[in-house]
Amino acid sequence: MLELYQKESCPFCAKVRRTMEELDLDYLCHTSVKNSTKRKILKNLGGREAVPFLIDTNNPDNLVMMYESDDIIDYLYKTYGKKKSNDAISLE
Numbered sequence: 001m002l003e004l005y006q007k008e009s010c011p012f013c014a015k016v017r018r019t020m021e022e023l024d025l026d027y028l029c030h031t032s033v034k035n036s037t038k039r040k041i042l043k044n045l046g047g048r049e050a051v052p053f054l055i056d057t058n059n060p061d062n063l064v065m066m067y068e069s070d071d072i073i074d075y076l077y078k079t080y081g082k083k084k085s086n087d088a089i090s091l092e
């Protein structure tokens with residue numbers, strides 16, 4: 001399963017959501033604003049209160065957890081896509 005900690009107002013999160021859509025990926029979305037319970041969970045999981053934060057549990061031998069939108073997008077394309085990440089995001 002893919003899980004994304006994010007918030008709606010965050011442009012970096014929007015890039016990641018767009019990539020999820022582009023790759024036609026299902027994911028569990030944890031909208032996590034400051035001072036929320038989900039923020040505390042995020043901090044416990046990743047060590048920082050920053051979004052976007054991706055968790056990928058699809059490979060039981062390799063739990064993936066990462067911050068940084070560009071790293072997440074590269075990872076999603078490498079793992080689930082065929083296109084190059086540079087082709088992924090258009091501003092239109």
Ligand SMILES: N[C@@H](CCC(=O)N[C@@H](CS)C(=O)NCC(=O)O)C(=O)O
Binds near residue numbers: 009050051052
């Ligand atoms: N370089 C990071 C920047 C992420 C970032 O600045 N996220 C902001 C929200 S837009 C954040 O986590 N701020 C702290 C907070 O919301 O508590 C990325 O590309 O993912």
